Amino acid sequence: MNIHFDLVIHSPGYTVDMKSSLQTMQGMSDAIRTVAETIANEVIPERKNFHDDTRTELEDSFEGSYGQNFRLVTCSENAKQKFNELGEPVVVEIIKYYLSEALFQDYPKLSPSASKFIDKLGTSSESLIQKLRNGTLQRVHTVPNTLHYDVSLHHKTYVKEEIKEVKLLQTFDKETYAVLVPKKSKKIINISIAITRFNIFTGNGRCKVKGDNTDKIIAFGFISYKALKPKVKKIFSQNLDSNNGLDDEEVMHYINVSARELIKRDGEVVKYIIESVII
Structure with missing residues (x-):
């Protein structure tokens, strides 16, 4: 299963400082992969490498504020089976849930499948939230902190290679950074x-x-x-x-x-x- 996303840096033009944007993109990649690896194995990953069950891959960019398409790819049979059992909407719902929790934000009512998975993780959920809050989301906020541009994450669904829906999952800005270190x-x-x-x-x-x-x-x-x-x-x-x-x-x-x-x-x-x- 491949799940498509985009990251948008709301800069006034098509370009953005490379060093800051790469750190933000790396942080976003790590955040999504951390949740994805947890979904695949029901264990919080200690570290990530190329041989993990999931990875993120860059796709084509697009015009407007600086934007980058990318996708979450399941690499192992274990991850493919787990993601197929849950279905793409539920996987994305779980990713949104943990991003929201890490930022102390409310979230839409969970589906029974997403709620069942999160309940199954039990107190490990808090470890995952802390891991996001103390590491990967700090890097995601590099652009908001240094360049003062907001960053947004979207989930994209396609039908026959045509975009069907683009749904906002999370916005990262100075306000969301402020809650990471209360x-x-x-x-x-x-x-x-x-x-x-x-x-x-x-x-x-x-x-x-x-x-x-x-x-x-x-x-x-x-x-x-x-x-x-x-x-x-x-x-x-x-x-x-x-x-x-x-x-x-x-x-x-x-x-x-x-x-x-x-x-x-x-x-x-x-x-x-x-x-x-x-x-």
Whole structure:
């Protein structure tokens, strides 16, 4: 299976600084291959080389802002079988999910197949997210940081060599770089949260904070999810069930928790690290 993408550097012309753009492209290649190797083997890869189960290949470029077509190629029978079982839309959905999680962003509701795969990875998902956040996505942001151009990643589908659809997967800019290196606050605060998403296998989720008038959905996790007792995990899953289909903050059900904030340099909170539930 070959999955087609493009990377666009939103420069004013058809050219861009070669050194910075090559680092960004290498970072994008490594990010996608890291997720792809995890899909193929259900193990987070330690390092990548030419003999891996997947690789990325450059294709033709195109006019406009500097753009480069490329494709993800399955090289081994194991990878081909795994990707064929999941199907291209699900593989791309999983790639988008991990890019979104690494950038503390919300994402569309997952399909049953994508959700099942991510659940199967369990706590290894957090290792994959950290690997993306601490390495490959740092390199992807070389162009936004040095040249101040946004970079976007698209998935392309073809029918008889004609483009059928071009779908934006992720944009990388100064704002997304800022969330890669947040600082954890020393102060523990008490907040009331309504769970809107929760993965019982990884402990990651999304919530609304009571009293926040922006209607922002924010990420949350735990200081030590493995150490949580099943009855505590159940509090979060039950709260999610209670809030399914509810949009009105006044009628949503809330949990009182103690947490530390992960904060960007400008003071914006990108995630709450929950330390305990207040009964």
